[in-house]
C-alpha cells in the first residue's frame with residue numbers, strides 16, 4: 001500500500017509506473033458481517049448503533065473483470081445508504097448481494113459473508129479490466145454509484161431503468177469506504193482538479209441524486225423563478241438542492257431544524273428559511289393521524305416568505321413525517337419529487353389536494369451516467385461546491401455513520417482512506433483560491 005501511496009503523491013509518476021505496481025493481496029475495508037444481521041433485534045431504529053455493526057477488516061483483493069477498474073481510494077464519504085446498511089434496515093443488504101451473485105459467474109464474487117460498503121470515492125485508477133479503453137492506471141477520478149449491466153433494452157434510454165441497476169457499495173460489494181475499490185469503468189469521472197481528495201469524494205452520490213431529482217427532465221425539470229421547497233436544506237441532499245436552486249435562478253424555501261442550519265442556508269444565498277423546530281410544526285397528532293391545520297400553518301408561512309406564492313417543486317426525502325404537508329403546500333400543477341423516506345416509507349396524504357389541483361408525484365432515484373457526469377462537471381467548474389463539514393479516519397467510520405444516523409452532522413461527512421491527511425490532491429490552486437470561501441462554507445461547524 002505504501003508503494004501505491006508514494007506513486008500517488010509523487011508528481012513524476014506516469015501511467016506505466018502505476019501499471020507496474022504489484023497490487024497487494026489484501027486491503028483494509030469497512031464492512032458489515034452476515035452473521036450479525038440480527039444483532040439489533042428488538043431495538044428501535046434510533047437505538048441501533050452503527051459503531052457496533054461496522055468493522056474495519058483486512059479483506060482479499062477481488063478479481064478484476066471485463067469493463068471494471070480497481071481504484072486506490074484516497075477518500076470517501078458517508079451516505080445515508082451506509083446508515084441503512086449498518087442498521088440492517090429496511091432489510092439486510094446481504095439479500096442484494098445474494099441476488100446479484102445468482103446472475104452470473106462474475107457476479108458471484110459479490111456474494112460474500114461480509115459487505116464492503118460505501119458509495120463515493122476519490123482516488124487513482126490502479127488497473128483496468130479487458131475492454132476498458134477510456135481510463136488508464138494513474139488517472140485521478142471520482143466514481144458515481146450507478147452499477148448497470150445494460151444487457152436488456154430497458155435501460156438504453158435511461159440507464160437507471162435497467163432491470164439490473166444497482167447502487168455500488170449498497171447493492172453490490174467492494175464499495176468505497178476502503179483502501180481499494182472495485183467499480184465498473186462507466187462509473188468513473190474526472191476528479192475536479194481544484195479540490196482535495198476528501199472534498200472531491202463528498203458530493204458524488206448526493207449531488208448526482210439532487211441533480212436528477214430537481215434539475216433533470218427525468219426529475220422535476222426546475223426552471224428559473226420556481227419556488228422550490230427543500231427539506232433538510234443543509235443536509236446531504238439538501239445542501240446540493242439548495243445550490244442547484246440558487247444557481248438555476250429558482251427560489252429555494254429551505255427547511256431546517258436549527259438556527260445554526262438556518263444560518264448555513266443564508267450563507268449559501270437562500271433568503272427564505274424555515275426553522276421547523278423553532279416554529280414547532282406537528283404534522284401528526286399521533287402515530288396514525290395527521291393534522292391538516294398544521295399543513296395550512298406551514299403553507300401560510302411559505303406564502304409569507306414568497307409574497308403569497310405557493311410551491312412549484314417540493315424536494316422530498318423525509319417521507320412519512322412530511323409527505324402530507326408537502327402535497328398540500330404544492331401549487332396547482334406543481335410537482336412533488338421524492339427519492340426517499342427517512343422517517344417511514346408508508347406515506348399518507350389527502351389525495352383530493354393532488355388530483356383536484358393536478359399535482360404530480362415523481363419518484364426519483366440516483367442518476368444515470370450522463371446526469372452524474374453533468375453534476376460532477378458543475379463541481380469541476382466551481383458552479384456547485386462540496387459541503388464537507390467534518391472528516392474522519394477509516395477507523396472512525398462507525399462514529400461518522402453514527403453522526404449521520406443521529407442527524408448530528410452538517411452537509412457531508414468525509415472519510416480519509418489512503419490519504420494520510422486532509423488537503424492533499426489539489427492540482428489547480430488558482431481555481432481553488434477563487435472559490436475557497438464557498439468550498440470551506442460547511443467546514444467545522
Ligand SMILES: C/C=C/C(=O)SCCNC(=O)CCNC(=O)[C@H](O)C(C)(C)COP(=O)(O)OP(=O)(O)OC[C@H]1O[C@@H](n2cnc3c(N)ncnc32)[C@H](O)[C@@H]1OP(=O)(O)O
Nearest residue numbers: 080081084089090091119145167205209339340341365366
Ligand atoms: C443512491 C442512494 C440511494 C438511497 O440511499 S435509497 C435509500 C436506501 N434504500 C432503500 O431503503 C431501499 C431498500 N430496498 C428495498 O426495500 C427493496 O429492495 C424493495 C422494496 C425496493 C424491493 O423489494 P424486493 O423484495 O427486493 O423486490 P420485489 O420487486 O418486490 O421482488 C420480490 C418478488 O416479487 C416479484 N414481483 C415484483 N413485482 C411484481 C409484480 N408487479 N407482480 C408480481 N410479482 C412481482 C419479483 O419478481 C420477485 O419474485 P422472486 O422472489 O420470485 O424473484
Ligand SMILES: NC(=O)C1=CN([C@@H]2O[C@H](COP(=O)(O)OP(=O)(O)OC[C@H]3O[C@@H](n4cnc5c(N)ncnc54)[C@H](OP(=O)(O)O)[C@@H]3O)[C@@H](O)[C@H]2O)C=CC1
Nearest residue numbers: 080209232235236237256257318321339340342343365366
Ligand atoms: N434514492 C436516492 O438516490 C437517494 C436517497 N437518499 C436518501 O435520502 C435520505 C436523506 O439523505 P441525506 O440528505 O444524505 O441525509 P442527511 O441526513 O444528510 O440529510 C437529511 C436531512 O433531512 C432532514 N430530516 C430528517 N428527518 C426529517 C424529518 N422527519 N422531518 C423533516 N426533515 C427531516 C434533516 O434536516 P433538518 O434536521 O435540518 O431538518 C436531515 O439533515 C436518506 O433516507 C437517504 O437514504 C439519499 C441519496 C440518494
